Amino acid sequence: MTRWSQRLLAAVFTAAGALHFLRPKMYEEIVPDYLPAHHELVLISGAAEIAGGVLVVFPRTRRLGGLWIAATLVAVFPANLDMALNPDRYASLPPALLWARLPLQGLLIWWALHATRPARAGTSTTG
Numbered sequence: 001m002t003r004w005s006q007r008l009l010a011a012v013f014t015a016a017g018a019l020h021f022l023r024p025k026m027y028e029e030i031v032p033d034y035l036p037a038h039h040e041l042v043l044i045s046g047a048a049e050i051a052g053g054v055l056v057v058f059p060r061t062r063r064l065g066g067l068w069i070a071a072t073l074v075a076v077f078p079a080n081l082d083m084a085l086n087p088d089r090y091a092s093l094p095p096a097l098l099w100a101r102l103p104l105q106g107l108l109i110w111w112a113l114h115a116t117r118p119a120r121a122g123t124s125t126t127g
Helices: 004-022 024-028 038-057 062-085 095-115
Strands: none
Touching (some): 004 024, 004 095, 024 038
16 A cells, blocks of 8 residues: 555646646646747746656655656756746746745655665555
């Protein structure tokens, strides 16, 4: 049985990925200007988040899912950094919030890796 953190991780990243398809314009606005194909990158990153979330659901692919989510978060980090460095483009968000997102990315990576780490012998994965 999966732990609550694994179920939550799977749900969060599947839902976040789905939002890329439901509200792509919102995500396209945060793709750094120096990157091409904003729409396509939004769809790719959304599909990557959904894939990671689905991989976490199944015990055989859970560790791969955690690594996949961590890699996806690293890949989108430049967009978060670009937002913090260009707060004038995001007038509706306080600059402090844009900067606060940077360490949050690290916490999300930790969560993905921690929640999907292999169970040690003699430990339970329920709960």
